[in-house]
Amino acid sequence: MTQSETYGDFTELRHEQGFEGLTIVFSPTSISVKERWKNNRLSADFMGDYFATFCPVEDSELPTRRDEVKSVVRYVANELIENAMKFTDVEAIPISIQLTMQAGELLFCAKNGASEKNASKYRATVQTLLSADLWAEYEKRASAIGKGSGMGLLSMLTDYAARIGWRFAPQDGKRCLVTTTVRIPL
Numbered sequence: 001m002t003q004s005e006t007y008g009d010f011t012e013l014r015h016e017q018g019f020e021g022l023t024i025v026f027s028p029t030s031i032s033v034k035e036r037w038k039n040n041r042l043s044a045d046f047m048g049d050y051f052a053t054f055c056p057v058e059d060s061e062l063p064t065r066r067d068e069v070k071s072v073v074r075y076v077a078n079e080l081i082e083n084a085m086k087f088t089d090v091e092a093i094p095i096s097i098q099l100t101m102q103a104g105e106l107l108f109c110a111k112n113g114a115s116e117k118n119a120s121k122y123r124a125t126v127q128t129l130l131s132a133d134l135w136a137e138y139e140k141r142a143s144a145i146g147k148g149s150g151m152g153l154l155s156m157l158t159d160y161a162a163r164i165g166w167r168f169a170p171q172d173g174k175r176c177l178v179t180t181t182v183r184i185p186l
Contacts, residue, residue: 010165
């Protein structure tokens with residue numbers, strides 16, 4: 001791959017005036033991905049708790065709406081962190097996840113490095129997902145749940161009306177920066 005490739009509904013995250021958000025960065029060299037995997041849920045839960053606190057809701061919607069936002073953020077953040085960890089095999093590029101609210105949407109942006117081999121696997125997963133009948137694919141994968149079932153991305157699309165996009169940007173011919181964006185209406 002010599003130039004960036006974009007798939008799905010990719011959204012460039014822009015830091016406009018008044019931007020507020022939360023970013024968590026994981027160093028791929030501080031501890032192994034296997035050890036870090038145990039803490040994915042902790043990071044996702046923190047993001048959910050943090051964002052629910054600042055979620056703009058009417059008093060009549062509390063606490064139900066905040067609980068709903070917390071649940072969505074936790075689920076999506078956990079899935080994005082897991083995918084970033086699963087496809088990361090490049091130590092020079094940190095894994096990050098960012099969350100902001102813009103124009104009535106939650107906007108997630110996850111980044112990770114991948115060898116060209118791993119990026120190719122991920123790209124194939126994305127292309128299959130984008131060309132599939134979502135509900136048929138959901139049923140097929142749900143009946144074959146196991147390691148690497150791919151249910152996370154499908155659930156975001158079917159259960160949360162997410163708009164997901166990916167960008168694969170070559171770094172030096174051997175590695176790639178993978179950026180995944182997810183937009184979910186509030």
